[in-house]
Amino acid sequence: MAKTKKKMPGLNTTSTADISFMLLIFFLVTTSMDTDMGLARRLPKPPEPDQEDATMDIKSRNILFVRINAAGQLWIKDEMNSGFGDIKELRQRAKDFIKNEQNLSKWPEKHVKNIDLLGQCFVTDKHVISVQTDRGTPYNMYFQVQNELVAAYNEIRNELAKQKFGREFQYLTKEEKDAVKKYYPQNISEAEPKKYGGEQ
Amino acid sequence: MAFKKKEKRGMPEMNTSSLPDLIFTILFFFMMVTTMREVTLKVKFTIPQGTELEKLEKKSVVSFIYVGPPTDNLRAQMGSSTRIQLNDRYAEAREVMDFIAAERKGMTNQAEQIISIKADQQTQMGYITDIKEVLRKSWALRINYSASRRN
Numbered sequence: 001m002a003k004t005k006k007k008m009p010g011l012n013t014t015s016t017a018d019i020s021f022m023l024l025i026f027f028l029v030t031t032s033m034d035t036d037m038g039l040a041r042r043l044p045k046p047p048e049p050d051q052e053d054a055t056m057d058i059k060s061r062n063i064l065f066v067r068i069n070a071a072g073q074l075w076i077k078d079e080m081n082s083g084f085g086d087i088k089e090l091r092q093r094a095k096d097f098i099k100n101e102q103n104l105s106k107w108p109e110k111h112v113k114n115i116d117l118l119g120q121c122f123v124t125d126k127h128v129i130s131v132q133t134d135r136g137t138p139y140n141m142y143f144q145v146q147n148e149l150v151a152a153y154n155e156i157r158n159e160l161a162k163q164k165f166g167r168e169f170q171y172l173t174k175e176e177k178d179a180v181k182k183y184y185p186q187n188i189s190e191a192e193p194k195k196y197g198g199e200q
Numbered sequence: 201m202a203f204k205k206k207e208k209r210g211m212p213e214m215n216t217s218s219l220p221d222l223i224f225t226i227l228f229f230f231m232m233v234t235t236m237r238e239v240t241l242k243v244k245f246t247i248p249q250g251t252e253l254e255k256l257e258k259k260s261v262v263s264f265i266y267v268g269p270p271t272d273n274l275r276a277q278m279g280s281s282t283r284i285q286l287n288d289r290y291a292e293a294r295e296v297m298d299f300i301a302a303e304r305k306g307m308t309n310q311a312e313q314i315i316s317i318k319a320d321q322q323t324q325m326g327y328i329t330d331i332k333e334v335l336r337k338s339w340a341l342r343i344n345y346s347a348s349r350r351n
Contacts, residue, residue, distance in 0.1 A: 039347055
């Protein structure tokens, strides 16, 4: 005599949620969501094998030297003045140097350049900021110098962006950004530049 | 009466059968957006603090180089002078070239490769300069000095 078919009892799945919660917590603990941040830089291309001297010829008025010695002290030198400097004044020095607003003969030479969107500009794009370190220089000091120099560029680019486009640099379109970058190109060199023509 | 008072019903139980699915979705989300800590650190470092930092967006193109003194438990064997760590072991600066090549193999867009240097604040620049020189030779030109934000 066949019994009446019993209903299959449902599997109790109440604890599945707890199990998956535990998995979730395990993953939360073992993985890291920390967003890595850092100062982005671009290294120069490697020297060509047949190229004997990789150094560039740069007029001395176009160079701002920043030397960091093993004790972490700064030596800032351009045609205008030279001497030990503090990290706090580096940003302003770099800004004044790059802009050369009064077109002084001891700061980078200016020449007319045609830039899209900005038209005829009087730019100092031949300037170079040369950072030199010693093998014993503390990394932190080098990093702070790089940070200040990038900050100097960011600030003057921001000023230009506000003046020309009425917005901060980060809100510009790609074309506008390129124009501003052409106006103030970032020339931070870590190679030893060879200079010639002390007075212009 | 047409409207007979119904007998009182108990509170219906909520159907929780989709709860595990929900949690699994969250789990998968976290598995996607986070990265496993793939290396065990053998060097100790405090990264410098800066203000002009950029985020490392694409994790898949980033390779890390760690520079610093050995961790406390390894100090007895390894001493306390600065070491370079690539993947799970100590290495010399010249080995960076092989490391870069190996890292590149797994990448689809090799031109976008970024090398993040996580170095201790007290590191002497000699080590960093050596690494940078090798990086230049291996055409890994986009680098990133890892740092935390200063307020």
